[in-house]
Amino acid sequence: MPDLFSITGLCAGYGEAAILHDVSVSLGEGRSLALLGRNGVGKTSLINSIVGITRRTAGEINLGGVALTRLKPERRALAGIGWVPxxxxxxxxxxxxxxxxxxxxxxxxxxxxxxxxxxxxxxxxxxxxxxxxxxxxxxxxxxxxxxxxPKLLLLDEPTEGLAPIIVEELLRALKRIFMEERISGIIVEQHAQKILKMTDDAIIIERGRVVHAAPSATLLADPATLQRYLGVTHQAGPPPSDRAA
Known part of the structure:
Protein backbone atom coordinates (compact mmCIF):
# COMPACT_ATOMS: atom_id res chain seq x y z
CA MET A 1 0.00 0.00 0.00
CA PRO A 2 1.45 3.40 -0.93
CA ASP A 3 2.14 5.97 1.76
CA LEU A 4 -0.61 8.45 2.57
CA PHE A 5 1.92 11.28 2.78
CA SER A 6 5.46 11.72 1.56
CA ILE A 7 8.18 14.34 1.30
CA THR A 8 11.07 13.62 -1.03
CA GLY A 9 14.32 15.58 -1.16
CA LEU A 10 12.82 18.79 0.19
CA CYS A 11 14.99 21.88 0.32
CA ALA A 12 13.24 25.04 1.55
CA GLY A 13 13.61 28.23 3.53
CA TYR A 14 12.65 31.88 3.71
CA GLY A 15 13.87 34.41 1.17
CA GLU A 16 17.52 33.63 0.52
CA ALA A 17 17.93 31.68 3.76
CA ALA A 18 18.07 27.90 3.28
CA ILE A 19 16.66 26.08 6.32
CA LEU A 20 15.78 22.53 5.20
CA HIS A 21 18.23 20.35 3.30
CA ASP A 22 17.24 17.20 1.40
CA VAL A 23 14.49 16.18 3.84
CA SER A 24 12.55 13.00 3.09
CA VAL A 25 9.66 11.74 5.25
CA SER A 26 6.84 9.26 4.67
CA LEU A 27 3.72 8.42 6.65
CA GLY A 28 1.19 5.63 6.20
CA GLU A 29 -2.57 5.84 6.61
CA GLY A 30 -3.54 6.09 10.29
CA ARG A 31 0.06 6.60 11.40
CA SER A 32 1.43 9.39 13.57
CA LEU A 33 4.87 10.97 13.55
CA ALA A 34 6.71 12.84 16.31
CA LEU A 35 8.90 15.60 14.83
CA LEU A 36 11.66 16.26 17.34
CA GLY A 37 14.75 18.40 17.68
CA ARG A 38 16.20 21.28 19.66
CA ASN A 39 14.95 24.83 19.18
CA GLY A 40 15.80 26.47 15.87
CA VAL A 41 16.72 23.33 13.92
CA GLY A 42 13.96 23.50 11.30
CA LYS A 43 10.94 21.72 12.81
CA THR A 44 8.49 24.56 12.30
CA SER A 45 9.99 25.25 8.88
CA LEU A 46 9.15 21.67 7.89
CA ILE A 47 5.55 22.10 9.05
CA ASN A 48 5.37 25.44 7.23
CA SER A 49 6.70 23.79 4.09
CA ILE A 50 3.91 21.22 4.19
CA VAL A 51 1.38 24.02 4.63
CA GLY A 52 2.98 26.01 1.80
CA ILE A 53 4.44 29.11 3.43
CA THR A 54 8.15 28.62 2.79
CA ARG A 55 10.17 29.02 -0.39
CA ARG A 56 10.84 25.57 -1.87
CA THR A 57 13.95 25.14 -3.99
CA ALA A 58 13.81 21.36 -4.49
CA GLY A 59 11.79 18.31 -3.61
CA GLU A 60 8.20 17.08 -3.75
CA ILE A 61 5.32 16.84 -1.24
CA ASN A 62 2.40 14.46 -1.85
CA LEU A 63 -0.77 13.71 0.10
CA GLY A 64 -3.14 10.94 -0.88
CA GLY A 65 -1.86 10.93 -4.44
CA VAL A 66 -2.15 14.71 -4.80
CA ALA A 67 1.02 16.71 -5.49
CA LEU A 68 0.97 19.59 -3.00
CA THR A 69 4.22 21.20 -4.01
CA ARG A 70 2.82 23.86 -6.33
CA LEU A 71 -0.50 24.41 -4.58
CA LYS A 72 -1.23 27.54 -2.57
CA PRO A 73 -1.89 27.08 1.17
CA GLU A 74 -5.68 27.33 0.80
CA ARG A 75 -5.66 24.61 -1.85
CA ARG A 76 -3.54 22.40 0.38
CA ALA A 77 -6.13 22.76 3.13
CA LEU A 78 -8.85 21.64 0.71
CA ALA A 79 -6.63 18.71 -0.32
CA GLY A 80 -6.66 17.47 3.27
CA ILE A 81 -4.16 19.39 5.40
CA GLY A 82 -5.34 20.37 8.89
CA TRP A 83 -2.93 22.78 10.63
CA VAL A 84 -2.63 23.92 14.24
CA PRO A 85 0.11 26.60 14.18
CA PRO A 150 -8.25 16.39 7.33
CA LYS A 151 -6.31 13.52 5.84
CA LEU A 152 -3.23 14.79 7.71
CA LEU A 153 -3.24 16.76 10.96
CA LEU A 154 -0.24 19.03 11.68
CA LEU A 155 0.36 20.32 15.22
CA ASP A 156 3.20 22.73 15.96
CA GLU A 157 4.11 22.89 19.68
CA PRO A 158 0.49 22.51 20.88
CA THR A 159 1.40 22.58 24.60
CA GLU A 160 3.95 25.42 24.51
CA GLY A 161 3.54 28.01 27.28
CA LEU A 162 0.52 26.35 28.89
CA ALA A 163 -0.05 25.45 32.54
CA PRO A 164 0.83 21.85 33.48
CA ILE A 165 -2.80 20.90 34.16
CA ILE A 166 -3.80 22.12 30.69
CA VAL A 167 -0.81 20.34 29.13
CA GLU A 168 -1.98 17.05 30.62
CA GLU A 169 -5.52 17.64 29.34
CA LEU A 170 -4.25 18.35 25.85
CA LEU A 171 -1.94 15.35 25.88
CA ARG A 172 -4.89 13.11 26.79
CA ALA A 173 -6.80 14.50 23.83
CA LEU A 174 -3.84 13.98 21.52
CA LYS A 175 -3.49 10.40 22.76
CA ARG A 176 -7.09 9.78 21.78
CA ILE A 177 -6.64 11.47 18.40
CA PHE A 178 -3.60 9.40 17.48
CA MET A 179 -4.02 6.10 19.34
CA GLU A 180 -7.79 5.63 19.33
CA GLU A 181 -9.09 7.63 16.39
CA ARG A 182 -5.97 6.76 14.37
CA ILE A 183 -5.87 10.13 12.65
CA SER A 184 -2.75 10.51 10.54
CA GLY A 185 -0.67 13.32 11.95
CA ILE A 186 2.66 15.01 12.52
CA ILE A 187 3.31 16.72 15.84
CA VAL A 188 6.15 19.00 16.92
CA GLU A 189 6.45 18.79 20.68
CA GLN A 190 9.02 19.61 23.37
CA HIS A 191 7.70 16.90 25.73
CA ALA A 192 9.57 14.25 23.74
CA GLN A 193 9.09 11.33 26.11
CA LYS A 194 5.37 11.93 26.50
CA ILE A 195 4.67 12.35 22.81
CA LEU A 196 6.76 9.31 21.89
CA LYS A 197 4.34 7.21 23.95
CA MET A 198 1.41 8.18 21.72
CA THR A 199 2.95 8.23 18.24
CA ASP A 200 4.01 5.45 15.90
CA ASP A 201 7.21 6.87 14.47
CA ALA A 202 9.67 9.66 15.12
CA ILE A 203 12.28 11.69 13.31
CA ILE A 204 14.87 14.03 14.76
CA ILE A 205 15.99 17.11 12.84
CA GLU A 206 19.29 18.89 13.37
CA ARG A 207 20.45 21.87 11.28
CA GLY A 208 17.65 21.32 8.80
CA ARG A 209 18.42 17.66 8.13
CA VAL A 210 16.87 14.41 9.33
CA VAL A 211 19.56 12.85 11.50
CA HIS A 212 17.58 10.02 13.09
CA ALA A 213 14.43 8.08 12.22
CA ALA A 214 12.94 5.20 14.20
CA PRO A 215 9.71 3.79 15.60
CA SER A 216 8.69 5.94 18.58
CA ALA A 217 8.94 3.02 21.00
CA THR A 218 12.49 2.30 19.82
CA LEU A 219 13.58 5.90 20.28
CA LEU A 220 11.93 6.07 23.71
CA ALA A 221 14.06 3.11 24.78
CA ASP A 222 17.27 4.71 23.43
CA PRO A 223 18.52 7.15 26.11
CA ALA A 224 21.83 7.76 24.33
CA THR A 225 20.11 9.11 21.22
CA LEU A 226 17.61 11.13 23.26
CA GLN A 227 20.45 12.75 25.17
CA ARG A 228 22.64 13.32 22.14
CA TYR A 229 20.06 15.11 20.03
CA LEU A 230 17.45 16.36 22.50
CA GLY A 231 19.30 16.76 25.79
CA VAL A 232 16.93 14.31 27.51
CA THR A 233 18.75 12.76 30.44
CA HIS A 234 16.19 10.35 31.87
CA GLN A 235 13.24 8.25 30.84
CA ALA A 236 9.71 8.59 32.17
CA GLY A 237 9.22 4.81 32.07
CA PRO A 238 9.28 1.90 29.65
CA PRO A 239 7.39 2.26 26.38
CA PRO A 240 3.99 0.57 26.27
CA SER A 241 4.25 -2.86 24.66
CA ASP A 242 1.24 -2.31 22.39
CA ARG A 243 2.93 0.63 20.66
CA ALA A 244 6.05 -1.21 19.52
CA ALA A 245 6.18 -0.74 15.80
Missing amino acids: QERNIFRSLTVTENLTAVALPGPWTPERVFAMFPRLAERKRNLGHQLSGGEQQMLAIGRALVLN
Whole structure:
Protein backbone atom coordinates (compact mmCIF):
# COMPACT_ATOMS: atom_id res chain seq x y z
CA MET A 1 0.00 0.00 0.00
CA PRO A 2 1.45 3.40 -0.93
CA ASP A 3 2.14 5.97 1.76
CA LEU A 4 -0.61 8.45 2.57
CA PHE A 5 1.92 11.28 2.78
CA SER A 6 5.46 11.72 1.56
CA ILE A 7 8.18 14.34 1.30
CA THR A 8 11.07 13.62 -1.03
CA GLY A 9 14.32 15.58 -1.16
CA LEU A 10 12.82 18.79 0.19
CA CYS A 11 14.99 21.88 0.32
CA ALA A 12 13.24 25.04 1.55
CA GLY A 13 13.61 28.23 3.53
CA TYR A 14 12.65 31.88 3.71
CA GLY A 15 13.87 34.41 1.17
CA GLU A 16 17.52 33.63 0.52
CA ALA A 17 17.93 31.68 3.76
CA ALA A 18 18.07 27.90 3.28
CA ILE A 19 16.66 26.08 6.32
CA LEU A 20 15.78 22.53 5.20
CA HIS A 21 18.23 20.35 3.30
CA ASP A 22 17.24 17.20 1.40
CA VAL A 23 14.49 16.18 3.84
CA SER A 24 12.55 13.00 3.09
CA VAL A 25 9.66 11.74 5.25
CA SER A 26 6.84 9.26 4.67
CA LEU A 27 3.72 8.42 6.65
CA GLY A 28 1.19 5.63 6.20
CA GLU A 29 -2.57 5.84 6.61
CA GLY A 30 -3.54 6.09 10.29
CA ARG A 31 0.06 6.60 11.40
CA SER A 32 1.43 9.39 13.57
CA LEU A 33 4.87 10.97 13.55
CA ALA A 34 6.71 12.84 16.31
CA LEU A 35 8.90 15.60 14.83
CA LEU A 36 11.66 16.26 17.34
CA GLY A 37 14.75 18.40 17.68
CA ARG A 38 16.20 21.28 19.66
CA ASN A 39 14.95 24.83 19.18
CA GLY A 40 15.80 26.47 15.87
CA VAL A 41 16.72 23.33 13.92
CA GLY A 42 13.96 23.50 11.30
CA LYS A 43 10.94 21.72 12.81
CA THR A 44 8.49 24.56 12.30
CA SER A 45 9.99 25.25 8.88
CA LEU A 46 9.15 21.67 7.89
CA ILE A 47 5.55 22.10 9.05
CA ASN A 48 5.37 25.44 7.23
CA SER A 49 6.70 23.79 4.09
CA ILE A 50 3.91 21.22 4.19
CA VAL A 51 1.38 24.02 4.63
CA GLY A 52 2.98 26.01 1.80
CA ILE A 53 4.44 29.11 3.43
CA THR A 54 8.15 28.62 2.79
CA ARG A 55 10.17 29.02 -0.39
CA ARG A 56 10.84 25.57 -1.87
CA THR A 57 13.95 25.14 -3.99
CA ALA A 58 13.81 21.36 -4.49
CA GLY A 59 11.79 18.31 -3.61
CA GLU A 60 8.20 17.08 -3.75
CA ILE A 61 5.32 16.84 -1.24
CA ASN A 62 2.40 14.46 -1.85
CA LEU A 63 -0.77 13.71 0.10
CA GLY A 64 -3.14 10.94 -0.88
CA GLY A 65 -1.86 10.93 -4.44
CA VAL A 66 -2.15 14.71 -4.80
CA ALA A 67 1.02 16.71 -5.49
CA LEU A 68 0.97 19.59 -3.00
CA THR A 69 4.22 21.20 -4.01
CA ARG A 70 2.82 23.86 -6.33
CA LEU A 71 -0.50 24.41 -4.58
CA LYS A 72 -1.23 27.54 -2.57
CA PRO A 73 -1.89 27.08 1.17
CA GLU A 74 -5.68 27.33 0.80
CA ARG A 75 -5.66 24.61 -1.85
CA ARG A 76 -3.54 22.40 0.38
CA ALA A 77 -6.13 22.76 3.13
CA LEU A 78 -8.85 21.64 0.71
CA ALA A 79 -6.63 18.71 -0.32
CA GLY A 80 -6.66 17.47 3.27
CA ILE A 81 -4.16 19.39 5.40
CA GLY A 82 -5.34 20.37 8.89
CA TRP A 83 -2.93 22.78 10.63
CA VAL A 84 -2.63 23.92 14.24
CA PRO A 85 0.11 26.60 14.18
CA GLN A 86 1.93 27.95 17.21
CA GLU A 87 -0.05 31.19 16.89
CA ARG A 88 -3.37 29.22 16.98
CA ASN A 89 -4.98 31.58 14.46
CA ILE A 90 -8.51 31.34 15.83
CA PHE A 91 -11.12 33.96 14.90
CA ARG A 92 -10.93 36.13 18.00
CA SER A 93 -14.11 38.11 17.18
CA LEU A 94 -16.26 34.98 16.64
CA THR A 95 -17.79 32.70 19.27
CA VAL A 96 -16.40 29.25 19.91
CA THR A 97 -19.29 27.70 17.99
CA GLU A 98 -18.84 30.12 15.09
CA ASN A 99 -15.11 29.35 14.96
CA LEU A 100 -15.95 25.68 14.43
CA THR A 101 -18.92 25.98 12.08
CA ALA A 102 -17.20 28.58 9.88
CA VAL A 103 -14.59 26.08 8.70
CA ALA A 104 -16.30 22.70 9.15
CA LEU A 105 -16.28 20.29 6.20
CA PRO A 106 -18.33 17.08 5.86
CA GLY A 107 -16.98 14.10 7.76
CA PRO A 108 -17.00 12.32 11.11
CA TRP A 109 -15.57 15.24 13.07
CA THR A 110 -18.30 17.74 13.90
CA PRO A 111 -18.46 20.63 16.39
CA GLU A 112 -20.42 18.33 18.70
CA ARG A 113 -17.58 15.78 18.70
CA VAL A 114 -15.12 18.55 19.46
CA PHE A 115 -17.26 19.67 22.41
CA ALA A 116 -17.35 16.08 23.67
CA MET A 117 -13.54 15.91 23.54
CA PHE A 118 -13.08 19.34 25.12
CA PRO A 119 -15.87 19.96 27.69
CA ARG A 120 -14.26 23.33 28.53
CA LEU A 121 -15.19 24.51 25.05
CA ALA A 122 -18.75 23.23 25.42
CA GLU A 123 -19.10 25.36 28.54
CA ARG A 124 -17.83 28.41 26.63
CA LYS A 125 -19.42 27.84 23.23
CA ARG A 126 -20.97 31.34 23.25
CA ASN A 127 -17.76 33.07 24.35
CA LEU A 128 -15.75 35.04 21.82
CA GLY A 129 -12.29 33.78 20.91
CA HIS A 130 -10.53 36.62 22.70
CA GLN A 131 -12.41 35.76 25.91
CA LEU A 132 -10.81 32.32 26.17
CA SER A 133 -7.70 31.42 28.14
CA GLY A 134 -4.56 30.35 26.28
CA GLY A 135 -5.33 26.69 26.91
CA GLU A 136 -8.91 27.05 25.72
CA GLN A 137 -7.73 28.84 22.59
CA GLN A 138 -5.42 25.92 21.88
CA MET A 139 -8.28 23.45 22.33
CA LEU A 140 -10.31 25.54 19.90
CA ALA A 141 -7.44 25.61 17.41
CA ILE A 142 -7.22 21.81 17.53
CA GLY A 143 -11.00 21.55 17.21
CA ARG A 144 -10.96 23.85 14.16
CA ALA A 145 -8.41 21.59 12.48
CA LEU A 146 -10.41 18.47 13.32
CA VAL A 147 -13.71 19.73 11.85
CA LEU A 148 -11.89 20.17 8.55
CA ASN A 149 -11.82 16.35 8.63
CA PRO A 150 -8.25 16.39 7.33
CA LYS A 151 -6.31 13.52 5.84
CA LEU A 152 -3.23 14.79 7.71
CA LEU A 153 -3.24 16.76 10.96
CA LEU A 154 -0.24 19.03 11.68
CA LEU A 155 0.36 20.32 15.22
CA ASP A 156 3.20 22.73 15.96
CA GLU A 157 4.11 22.89 19.68
CA PRO A 158 0.49 22.51 20.88
CA THR A 159 1.40 22.58 24.60
CA GLU A 160 3.95 25.42 24.51
CA GLY A 161 3.54 28.01 27.28
CA LEU A 162 0.52 26.35 28.89
CA ALA A 163 -0.05 25.45 32.54
CA PRO A 164 0.83 21.85 33.48
CA ILE A 165 -2.80 20.90 34.16
CA ILE A 166 -3.80 22.12 30.69
CA VAL A 167 -0.81 20.34 29.13
CA GLU A 168 -1.98 17.05 30.62
CA GLU A 169 -5.52 17.64 29.34
CA LEU A 170 -4.25 18.35 25.85
CA LEU A 171 -1.94 15.35 25.88
CA ARG A 172 -4.89 13.11 26.79
CA ALA A 173 -6.80 14.50 23.83
CA LEU A 174 -3.84 13.98 21.52
CA LYS A 175 -3.49 10.40 22.76
CA ARG A 176 -7.09 9.78 21.78
CA ILE A 177 -6.64 11.47 18.40
CA PHE A 178 -3.60 9.40 17.48
CA MET A 179 -4.02 6.10 19.34
CA GLU A 180 -7.79 5.63 19.33
CA GLU A 181 -9.09 7.63 16.39
CA ARG A 182 -5.97 6.76 14.37
CA ILE A 183 -5.87 10.13 12.65
CA SER A 184 -2.75 10.51 10.54
CA GLY A 185 -0.67 13.32 11.95
CA ILE A 186 2.66 15.01 12.52
CA ILE A 187 3.31 16.72 15.84
CA VAL A 188 6.15 19.00 16.92
CA GLU A 189 6.45 18.79 20.68
CA GLN A 190 9.02 19.61 23.37
CA HIS A 191 7.70 16.90 25.73
CA ALA A 192 9.57 14.25 23.74
CA GLN A 193 9.09 11.33 26.11
CA LYS A 194 5.37 11.93 26.50
CA ILE A 195 4.67 12.35 22.81
CA LEU A 196 6.76 9.31 21.89
CA LYS A 197 4.34 7.21 23.95
CA MET A 198 1.41 8.18 21.72
CA THR A 199 2.95 8.23 18.24
CA ASP A 200 4.01 5.45 15.90
CA ASP A 201 7.21 6.87 14.47
CA ALA A 202 9.67 9.66 15.12
CA ILE A 203 12.28 11.69 13.31
CA ILE A 204 14.87 14.03 14.76
CA ILE A 205 15.99 17.11 12.84
CA GLU A 206 19.29 18.89 13.37
CA ARG A 207 20.45 21.87 11.28
CA GLY A 208 17.65 21.32 8.80
CA ARG A 209 18.42 17.66 8.13
CA VAL A 210 16.87 14.41 9.33
CA VAL A 211 19.56 12.85 11.50
CA HIS A 212 17.58 10.02 13.09
CA ALA A 213 14.43 8.08 12.22
CA ALA A 214 12.94 5.20 14.20
CA PRO A 215 9.71 3.79 15.60
CA SER A 216 8.69 5.94 18.58
CA ALA A 217 8.94 3.02 21.00
CA THR A 218 12.49 2.30 19.82
CA LEU A 219 13.58 5.90 20.28
CA LEU A 220 11.93 6.07 23.71
CA ALA A 221 14.06 3.11 24.78
CA ASP A 222 17.27 4.71 23.43
CA PRO A 223 18.52 7.15 26.11
CA ALA A 224 21.83 7.76 24.33
CA THR A 225 20.11 9.11 21.22
CA LEU A 226 17.61 11.13 23.26
CA GLN A 227 20.45 12.75 25.17
CA ARG A 228 22.64 13.32 22.14
CA TYR A 229 20.06 15.11 20.03
CA LEU A 230 17.45 16.36 22.50
CA GLY A 231 19.30 16.76 25.79
CA VAL A 232 16.93 14.31 27.51
CA THR A 233 18.75 12.76 30.44
CA HIS A 234 16.19 10.35 31.87
CA GLN A 235 13.24 8.25 30.84
CA ALA A 236 9.71 8.59 32.17
CA GLY A 237 9.22 4.81 32.07
CA PRO A 238 9.28 1.90 29.65
CA PRO A 239 7.39 2.26 26.38
CA PRO A 240 3.99 0.57 26.27
CA SER A 241 4.25 -2.86 24.66
CA ASP A 242 1.24 -2.31 22.39
CA ARG A 243 2.93 0.63 20.66
CA ALA A 244 6.05 -1.21 19.52
CA ALA A 245 6.18 -0.74 15.80
